[in-house]
Amino acid sequence: MEKEMRYFHEASLTDQEGRLRTMRIPVVQELARSGIDHLPKRFTRVPPTDRTSYTLNFPPVINVARLKEGSEADGRAAELARLASGVKEWGLVLVTEHGIGSSVLHGVRDAVEGFFGLSFEEKKRCVGSYASVDNLGYGRNFVRSDDQPFDWIDRLAMKAAPPGADGGLDVWPRKPPNFRELMQNYVSEARIVLDELLKALAEGLSLEKHCFVENFDPILSEINVRVNYYPPCPGPDRALGLTPHSDASSLTLLMEFGVTAGLQVLKSQEWVTIPRPKDSLIVVVGDLLEIMSNGRVKSPWHRAVAQSDGDRFSVALFYNPSPQTQIKPIENAPNKSNGYRKMIVGEYLQHYYRNAPQNEKRAILYAKD
Numbered sequence: 001m002e003k004e005m006r007y008f009h010e011a012s013l014t015d016q017e018g019r020l021r022t023m024r025i026p027v028v029q030e031l032a033r034s035g036i037d038h039l040p041k042r043f044t045r046v047p048p049t050d051r052t053s054y055t056l057n058f059p060p061v062i063n064v065a066r067l068k069e070g071s072e073a074d075g076r077a078a079e080l081a082r083l084a085s086g087v088k089e090w091g092l093v094l095v096t097e098h099g100i101g102s103s104v105l106h107g108v109r110d111a112v113e114g115f116f117g118l119s120f121e122e123k124k125r126c127v128g129s130y131a132s133v134d135n136l137g138y139g140r141n142f143v144r145s146d147d148q149p150f151d152w153i154d155r156l157a158m159k160a161a162p163p164g165a166d167g168g169l170d171v172w173p174r175k176p177p178n179f180r181e182l183m184q185n186y187v188s189e190a191r192i193v194l195d196e197l198l199k200a201l202a203e204g205l206s207l208e209k210h211c212f213v214e215n216f217d218p219i220l221s222e223i224n225v226r227v228n229y230y231p232p233c234p235g236p237d238r239a240l241g242l243t244p245h246s247d248a249s250s251l252t253l254l255m256e257f258g259v260t261a262g263l264q265v266l267k268s269q270e271w272v273t274i275p276r277p278k279d280s281l282i283v284v285v286g287d288l289l290e291i292m293s294n295g296r297v298k299s300p301w302h303r304a305v306a307q308s309d310g311d312r313f314s315v316a317l318f319y320n321p322s323p324q325t326q327i328k329p330i331e332n333a334p335n336k337s338n339g340y341r342k343m344i345v346g347e348y349l350q351h352y353y354r355n356a357p358q359n360e361k362r363a364i365l366y367a368k369d
């Protein structure tokens with residue numbers, strides 16, 4: 001074991017026989033803090049990661065203010081069309097003029113930097129339960145196998161809505177003291193934007209305006225938060241920040257800060273780096289929306305690359321109907337032989353978490369007709 005590895009997260013692993021085991025994973029923030037100058041073997045990918053993005057074609061930046069009803073008719077119709085075609089082509093778009101105040105966004109940033117600025121021991125102490133139970137809390141994403149290369153990431157995951165959804169798991173940090181309040185402010189404003197986008201997207205796809213949003217009970221629908229922290233990595237060309245995956249959510253709202261863009265999406269067999277215009281957020285289609293839309297929109301395969309020139313953070317909000325909701329795919333799948341069946345949200349999420357991550361988009365096959 002390399003000498004820098006003194007701090008570990010415990011992550012649960014379900015082995016081939018279905019037994020739950022605990023695995024120790026080095027805390028990458030502590031590796032970076034130790035000044036490590038080489039990438040430890042367990043983080044090394046073979047073949048190396050090609051991080052270069054070759055295209056000059058990017059997802060569109062959508063002006064959310066223009067999507068609002070009552071905004072000037074021509075401008076609105078054009079923006080709805082850009083939203084729908086961008087989402088169809090990429091599975092994600094950037095959004096500006098979303099109405100979330102910059103003080104709210106700065107609040108999230110302060111909360112996140114405040115928490116990750118603490119020592120490892122303090123971080124562990126200031127969360128009520130230090131656990132990777134159900135992929136929640138301060139720690140690591142689940143690991144699938146002993147030989148899987150580790151991602152260069154630390155994460156903090158919480159359920160923000162509805163109240164009590166975490167079944168009493170006390171994982172919200174108590175430092176900085178206003179962490180939860182700052183995050184909840186963001187979540188409340190984000191929900192308004194997400195509902196607006198679900199309606200606008202339905203309209204842009206020439207579907208009944210409420211066909212997606214009607215699945216989201218204003219009280220019972222879920223918003224899960226995941227803060228991803230990618231400290232500087234000593235071998236970014238041989239590592240990854242976050243393994244390729246599609247999100248299980250309906251929509252994911254992603255904000256990022258720190259150095260350089262790091263999110264990449266797979267398009268026509270090529271990893272494309274998503275640029276980050278000032279004040280924009282990223283909206284990503286998840287598997288549940290692919291199912292609801294009966295394949296009219298698709299959840300993209302995406303990943304985060306590692307970087308060596310500083311810290312990078314992203315905060316993902318995963319927006320889901322309540323687990324009891326049965327989603328019914330819109331009729332008339334564009335591709336009739338390839339549609340989806342009715343699905344209970346909680347059943348899909350369970351299936352997803354039992355099976356992801358994989359090397360390709362497979363979990364969603366479970367919901368195929």
Ligand SMILES: O=C(O)CCC(=O)C(=O)O
Nearest residue numbers: 226228262263304314316
């Ligand atoms: O850090 C990023 O840009 C990607 C995060 C992400 O894909 C996720 O949290 O699901």
Ligand SMILES: [Fe+2]
Nearest residue numbers: 245246247302
């Ligand atoms: Fe993701």
